[in-house]
Amino acid sequence: ILNVEQSPQSLHVQEGDSTNFTCSFPSSNFYALHWYRWETAKSPEALFVMTLNGDEKKKGRISATLNTKEGYSYLYIKGSQPEDSATYLCATLSGGGADGLTFGKGTHLIIQP
């Protein structure tokens, strides 16, 4: 099972500021990396699936990059809004897809008005 580390564990950001956080994973046996957004009392919601080294994905103000050689992915949020407050999870496939995802502990993001 791959160990997935996320940092920071929590983050307070002023509304309107941009921010980013990190997901680190062992670079060997990489299959794919998933980013999820998780609000309290709701189910995790898929943001991006990253598959290739140098992959970049964007959805509105949120984007992500992937470096499989060095084993990290960054998630960026531009112009943070209060509705961005959530826990952001990254997860990797631990083998073939049916083995399920190995999650990091998440970055808890709080946007302060």
Add this chain to the structure above:
Amino acid sequence: DTAVSQTPKYLVTQMGNDKSIKCEQNLGHDTMYWYKQDSKKFLKIMFSYNNKELIINETVPNRFSPKSPDKAHLNLHINSLELGDSAVYFCASSPRDYPYEQYFGPGTRLTVT
């Protein structure tokens, strides 16, 4: 219209009882999963079920048994419940193909007293 649904949403029961949590997906996915959110809010894979193939996580006690009556359902049965089983359990499903983007249910909060 719910893609992945779980019942019940809340379950309170006493130690020693046997209980089941049901999961259904209407996405036509071939693979379904059970995850446990532990006391530290960490999501961990318990089982995945790909058509008729069950993949078991060895850290899960054998009191936990998934049952799949058909491709759209994966139920979780728990025997002889213990206090430490209290957690939120999430069901998820994914297509059979890479990169196995997963869709999560709303979770079932199990409290064992």
